[in-house]
Amino acid sequence: MMKEVMFPVVLALCVAYISATEVNVCKSGLPLPVSVGVLNCDKGPCELPKGTEVFMNLTFDAPNDLEIFEPKIIAHALGIDVDYPLAEPNGCNQLVDDECPLEEGQRVLYATSMEVLSFYPNINFGIELTLYTYNEDGDKFPFTCFQIDGKVVG
Structure with missing residues (x-):
């Protein structure tokens, strides 16, 4: 319960x-x-200390009128790709000073975090974060993406 209360403040x-x-x-x-x-x-590569939470944000322009958008993170390490589950799968719930629905072209700030658990091995990896939304037919499609290298330390 305390984590849900403190997360927006932090x-x-x-x-x-x-x-x-x-x-x-x-x-x-x-x-x-x-x-x-x-x-x-x-x-x-970003150094990510074990046992910490890594905070990130991204500014994007809505590609169309959208009711919802969904972030997806994939970690690339040791030759495999792993979906990294986010605590909040609905990106609208982590907009800063805005809320959904969004209008086409509206510039917004999305903020999220990832936990770096203490048992993670000290490895180099890549992170790919993609944002998805839905078209008028209800089909899910990606609209922005970035990749960055990281290194678990500690």
Whole structure:
């Protein structure tokens, strides 16, 4: 219960201190967000200490009128791809100073975090974050993506 109460407060404080991070285009060729920020990381590989939470935000323009959008993170490590589950699968619930529905072209700030669990091995990996929405026919499609390298430390 305490985590659900504290998360928005901590996230809001972190958003204020996250500066722009250099990221890469995904293999899919999707457009990059307007900007991306990972706390304490100007460019990859980002060092992610075990037992911490990594805060990130991205600014994007809504590709169409959308009721909902969904983030998906894939971690690439040791030759395998693993879906990284986010605590909140509905991106609308983590918009900063905005809410869904969004209008086409509306610029918004989305903030999220990832836990780096203490038992994770010290490895290098890639992270790919893609945002998805739905078209008028109800088909899910990606609209922005970025990739960055990371390194678990500690």
